Amino acid sequence: MTAGTAPAVRLPGGEMLAWSDRPDEHADRPLAALAARLVPAGARVLLVGAHDPAVLDALAHARVTCLLRGYRDATAVTGRVDQVVVAGSAGLPADEQYDVVIAGVGLGAIESVEGPRLCWDELLARLAAALRPDGQLLLRVPNPLGLHRLVAGDAWYAGRADPEWTVDGVLDTGRPANLDQVRVRLATAGLRAGTCYAAYPRPDLTTALLATDQLSWRTTNALFDAVLHDACTSGFADRFVLADPARLAVDALHAGRAADLAPSWLVLARRTSASGSTPAPADMGEHVGADGLPVALVRLGEVGSTVVEVVDGPSGWHWHRPEPHARTEPHARTEPAPAPYAIRTAAHRDPAAPDGPVPDGRLLRSLLLDGCLRRDTPRLRHLLCGYADWLAGQADDGRLTGAVALAGAENLVVAGDRFAVLDPTWRADEPLPVDVVLARTLWRFSADLLTGGYAHPWTSTLDVAGLTVVLGGVAGRDLDRAVVEAAVETEAAVGATVRGLDADGPVRLAADLRAVTPTDPPPGPRSYQQLREAWLRQRDENTRLAAALRWTEELLASRERTLRLAEAKINLLSGTLGYKAARLAITPARLARRGARAATRRARAIVTRKERT
Amino acid sequence: MHHANHFYGHAHVLARYAGLGDGHPPRINGYVQHGWNIGDGLAPGHPYAERTPSLLWSEQTRRRAWSLGRRNVTVIGAPFGYLLAMRAADQSQPPRAGTIWYPFHGWEGQHVKGDHQELIARIRDTEPGPVTVCLYWHEHRMRRVRRRYEKAGFRVICHGYRGQWWRDTDPLFLDRQLAELRRHARVASNRLTSAIFYGIVAGCEPAVYGDPMALAGEDPTFGGTARIRRQWPELHGEQVHLPTAVEIAHAELGTDHRYPPAALRELLGWTQSPDRAQPQLEAA
Numbered sequence: 061m062t063a064g065t066a067p068a069v070r071l072p073g074g075e076m077l078a079w080s081d082r083p084d085e086h087a088d089r090p091l092a093a094l095a096a097r098l099v100p101a102g103a104r105v106l107l108v109g110a111h112d113p114a115v116l117d118a119l120a121h122a123r124v125t126c127l128l129r130g131y132r133d134a135t136a137v138t139g140r141v142d143q144v145v146v147a148g149s150a151g152l153p154a155d156e157q158y159d160v161v162i163a164g165v166g167l168g169a170i171e172s173v174e175g176p177r178l179c180w181d182e183l184l185a186r187l188a189a190a191l192r193p194d195g196q197l198l199l200r201v202p203n204p205l206g207l208h209r210l211v212a213g214d215a216w217y218a219g220r221a222d223p224e225w226t227v228d229g230v231l232d233t234g235r236p237a238n239l240d241q242v243r244v245r246l247a248t249a250g251l252r253a254g255t256c257y258a259a260y261p262r263p264d265l266t267t268a269l270l271a272t273d274q275l276s277w278r279t280t281n282a283l284f285d286a287v288l289h290d291a292c293t294s295g296f297a298d299r300f301v302l303a304d305p306a307r308l309a310v311d312a313l314h315a316g317r318a319a320d321l322a323p324s325w326l327v328l329a330r331r332t333s334a335s336g337s338t339p340a341p342a343d344m345g346e347h348v349g350a351d352g353l354p355v356a357l358v359r360l361g362e363v364g365s366t367v368v369e370v371v372d373g374p375s376g377w378h379w380h381r382p383e384p385h386a387r388t389e390p391h392a393r394t395e396p397a398p399a400p401y402a403i404r405t406a407a408h409r410d411p412a413a414p415d416g417p418v419p420d421g422r423l424l425r426s427l428l429l430d431g432c433l434r435r436d437t438p439r440l441r442h443l444l445c446g447y448a449d450w451l452a453g454q455a456d457d458g459r460l461t462g463a464v465a466l467a468g469a470e471n472l473v474v475a476g477d478r479f480a481v482l483d484p485t486w487r488a489d490e491p492l493p494v495d496v497v498l499a500r501t502l503w504r505f506s507a508d509l510l511t512g513g514y515a516h517p518w519t520s521t522l523d524v525a526g527l528t529v530v531l532g533g534v535a536g537r538d539l540d541r542a543v544v545e546a547a548v549e550t551e552a553a554v555g556a557t558v559r560g561l562d563a564d565g566p567v568r569l570a571a572d573l574r575a576v577t578p579t580d581p582p583p584g585p586r587s588y589q590q591l592r593e594a595w596l597r598q599r600d601e602n603t604r605l606a607a608a609l610r611w612t613e614e615l616l617a618s619r620e621r622t623l624r625l626a627e628a629k630i631n632l633l634s635g636t637l638g639y640k641a642a643r644l645a646i647t648p649a650r651l652a653r654r655g656a657r658a659a660t661r662r663a664r665a666i667v668t669r670k671e672r673t
Numbered sequence: 674m675h676h677a678n679h680f681y682g683h684a685h686v687l688a689r690y691a692g693l694g695d696g697h698p699p700r701i702n703g704y705v706q707h708g709w710n711i712g713d714g715l716a717p718g719h720p721y722a723e724r725t726p727s728l729l730w731s732e733q734t735r736r737r738a739w740s741l742g743r744r745n746v747t748v749i750g751a752p753f754g755y756l757l758a759m760r761a762a763d764q765s766q767p768p769r770a771g772t773i774w775y776p777f778h779g780w781e782g783q784h785v786k787g788d789h790q791e792l793i794a795r796i797r798d799t800e801p802g803p804v805t806v807c808l809y810w811h812e813h814r815m816r817r818v819r820r821r822y823e824k825a826g827f828r829v830i831c832h833g834y835r836g837q838w839w840r841d842t843d844p845l846f847l848d849r850q851l852a853e854l855r856r857h858a859r860v861a862s863n864r865l866t867s868a869i870f871y872g873i874v875a876g877c878e879p880a881v882y883g884d885p886m887a888l889a890g891e892d893p894t895f896g897g898t899a900r901i902r903r904q905w906p907e908l909h910g911e912q913v914h915l916p917t918a919v920e921i922a923h924a925e926l927g928t929d930h931r932y933p934p935a936a937l938r939e940l941l942g943w944t945q946s947p948d949r950a951q952p953q954l955e956a957a
Binding site for chain 1: 702703720722723724725726728732735744745747748928929932933934935936937938939940942944
C-alpha cells in the first residue's frame with residue numbers, strides 16, 4: 061500500500077449511502093494469513109467487499125483497490141488502501157487489471173440494491189475480466205447446504221435480516237451449490253480452479269481453513285478432528301442450534317463429507333489465456349499441492365489468538381507459524397492478556413509452539429467416544445491403560461511437566477500404541493503428579509461424555525467424579541475422589557490461566573466445575589437436541605428415583621410387618637414361666653458382672669491417682 | 674438394595690475387596706447378579722425397581738439384558754472374581770487331587786427330580802480319583818440324599834447357607850468354595866452352573882455330564898438346559914478342551930471387567946471413603 065495523500069473515495073454510482081457490512085474484526089484471520097502468502101510485494105490487488113481489517117493489514121505491502129457497496133464502510137478503509145470505490149459491482153473499473161482479486165466475503169458482498177442486478181455468473185465474469193492473464197482469484201463461495209444451515213434454529217428461507225432483500229438458497233440455480241459446480245463456472249469464466257479450502261465454522265466467521273482434498277481422504281485425521289470440533293464449539297457458543305455442530309462436523313469428517321458440509325469454501329483460481337473455453341475434465345479437478353499452500357490455516361485458541369499453518373513437507377505435515385510480521389499478525393497476541401493477579405499461574409503458553417511435525421493418527425477423544433458408544437470396554441481398557449502407561453513412562457519422580465501434563469483427550473493423538481500431543485502450546489508451570497494428570501484428562505472426558513448425553517457402558521447413578529474414578533479403574537489405576545478433587549482444582553487453575561481470569565477466577569471456576577451434573581446440557585452451543593437429551597436424562601433419573609422410592613416403601617412395609625411379628629413373639633414368650641425362671645436365674649449373674657466392672661473401674665482410678673502422685 | 678445381593682456372601686466379598694472391611698456391607702445401589710445366568714442376569718421373579726442398575730458378570734449378559742428391555746446395565750464381573758483377586762497369592766496348598774462334584778440344585782422353593790443313584794454310578798465310572806460331592810445346603814440337610822452319596826464312598830460337603838432376606842448369610846461361603854476347589858484337580862456337575870466356571874478359573878479341569886435332572890417349576894423362558902447345551906457345547910462332556918474352557922469361563926465371569934476398589938465403590942454406590950463407612954448400616 062502506498063503512503064502519501066489520502067486516497068479519494070470514488071463514487072461512480074450504485075453506492076448504498078446508509079449501508080454498512082460491518083465486518084467483524086476477528087472474523088477472517090485465516091484468510092488474512094492466506095492473503096499474505098498469496099500476494100507478492102507491490103502486487104496490484106482488488107479487494108472485493110468489506111473484509112476483516114486483518115486482511116487489509118495483511119496486504120499492507122501491496123497496491124490495493126477496495127470495491128465496496130456501503131459508503132459507511134469506506135471510512136474504515138480510507139487511508140489504508142490506495143483506492144476506494146463504493147459502487148457495488150457496477151463500479152468495477154473497466155480499464156484496470158489486477159494481479160490478484162480477493163473476494164473473500166463472496167460475490168454477494170458487492171451486490172448493491174441500487175442499479176441493475178447482476179447474476180452470480182455475471183459478477184464472476186466481471187472479476188475474471190479484471191484479472192491480468194495468469195492472475196489469481198481468491199473467491200469465497202457460501203454453501204447453501206452447509207453445516208450452519210443444517211443446525212440453524214431459524215429456517216434459511218424465512219430471511220428476515222437486513223441483507224436478505226433477496227434470499228439466496230439452493231433453489232437458485234444461478235448460483236453454484238457445490239464445489240463441482242463452482243469449478244465448472246470458474247472454468248466457463250476462463251479460470252482454472254486450484255487449491256480449495258473448506259471454511260469453518262460459519263459463513264461470517266472463519267477460524268479454520270482446511271484443504272478440501274485432504275479433508276476428503278484423511279477422514280480420521282486427528283488434526284482435522286480437533287480443529288473442526290474446536291471451531292464449531294467456539295463458533296456457535298451460546299447460539300441456539302438444532303444439533304451440536306461440532307458433532308456433525310466431526311461425523312462429516314469421518315464420512316469423508318467435511319468438505320461438502322463446509323459453511324463456505326475459499327477457492328483459488330488462476331486466469332487462463334483462453335477465456336470462455338469449455339474446461340477439460342482435468343482442469344476441473346483439484347491440483348493437490350500445486351499452489352504450494354498450507355493444508356490448514358487455523359486460529360488457535362480464543363479471539364485474538366494467532367493463526368498457525370500446517371504445511372505438507374517431505375516428512376509429512378508440520379506446523380508452521382507465519383513470521384511475526386505486521387502484515388500478517390497485526391493484532392495477534394502470542395500470549396494471553398496477563399491475568400491481573402499474575403503472581404502465580406498454572407500454565408504458560410510456549411511462544412514458539414506449535415512447532416515441528418504434526419503427529420499423525422486418530423484423536424483420543426474420538427476413539428474413547430467410539431469405545432463408549434459401542435460399549436467396547438476391552439478397547440477402552442487398551443486405550444486408557446496405554447495412555448496411563450505413556451504418562452507414567454515420561455514421569456520424573458512421579459510427576460509430569462510440559463505439554464504432556466496438560467494435554468487432554470481432545471489434544472492427544474493415537475497411532476497404534478503410540479501417543480503424542482497434537483498442539484503443545486500450553487505447558488504446565490509446575491510438575492503435576494501423574495495421577496492428577498490422568499484424573500484431569502478423565503474428568504474432562506467424563507464431563508463431555510455425560511453432559512453431551514453420549515451412551516456409555518456404565519450406570520446412570522455415577523456423577524462426573526464417580527465416572528472419572530471408574531475410568532481410572534478402566535485404565536488400571538485405583539484413583540479415588542481425593543485425586544479427582546485435585547484434578548478439578550488443577551483444571552480450574554489451568555482454565556483460569558488460559559482464559560486470563562482474575563485472582564478469584566480459579567475459585568469460581570472450580571465451583572462451577574464441581575457443580576456440573578450428568579443431567580446438565582453441555583457448555584457451548586445451546587443445542588435443541590442436547591437440551592432435550594438433558595431433559596430426558598432428568599426424566600429417567602426421576603423415574604429411577606420414584607421406582608426406588610416405591611420399592612423402598614414396599615420393603616419398609618414388609619420389614620415392619622416382620623418386626624411386629626417378632627415383637628409379638630417376644631411379648632408372648634416373655635410372659636411364659638420358662639422365660640421368668642430363666643430371667644431369675646440370669647439376674648444374679650448380671651448383677652455380679654456389673655459389680656465386677658465397677659470394682660475394676662475403681663481399681664483403675666486408684667492406680668491412676670497413685671501414678672500421678 | 675435387594676437381599677439377593679447378599680446371597681453367598683457376595684456383598685461381603687465385594688465390601689472386603691472395596692476396602693470396607695469384614696463388617697456388614699453397606700447398601701448396594703443396584704442388583705448384583707448372583708449366579709451364572711442365561712437370561713438378563715436377574716433371577717426370574719425377583720421384584721425389580723425400574724432403571725435400578727443391574728450389575729452383571731459378563732458383557733454377553735449385558736447385551737442380552739439390554740435386548741430384553743433392561744436399562745442401566747453394566748458389567749462389573751462376578752464377586753468370585755474379586756475373591757480370586759484378593760486371594761491370588763494364597764496358593765500354598767497341598768497338591769490337587771480328585772474331583773469336586775456339584776449335583777445340580779434348585780433353590781429352597783424348588784425340588785430336583787432325578788435319579789441320584791444313576792448319577793452316582795456315572796460318577797464312579799467316570800472320575801479317576803477320590804470324589805467330593807458338594808450338596809446345596811437344602812439337600813445337605815436331607816439325610817436321605819446325603820447318605821446316598823456317603824454310602825457311595827464320596828466325601829460329602831456343603832459350602833454353607835447362602836442366606837435369605839439378609840438373615841444367616843454366610844460371609845465366607847465363597848472363601849470355603851474357593852478353598853475346596855483349590856484342593857481338587859477336577860470340577861464336575863450334571864449341569865453347566867456357576868460352580869463349574871468358578872472351578873475353571875480356580876484351576877480345575879471341568880466336566881459336565883450325566884442326567885441334568887429336572888427342576889420343579891423351572892422357568893423355560895431362556896431356553897433351559899437344551900439351550901445351554903446348544904450354546905456351550907465345548908463345556909459339556911467328561912473331558913473338555915481346557916484352554917477353551919478357561920477362555921469361556923473368564924468371559925462368563927467377567928474377570929477382565931473387574932474394577933479396582935475405588936471404582937468398584939463408585940459402581941456399587943459406596944461413595945463414602947472406607948474410614949467413613951457405616952459397617953452397622955442396615956443392608957438391603
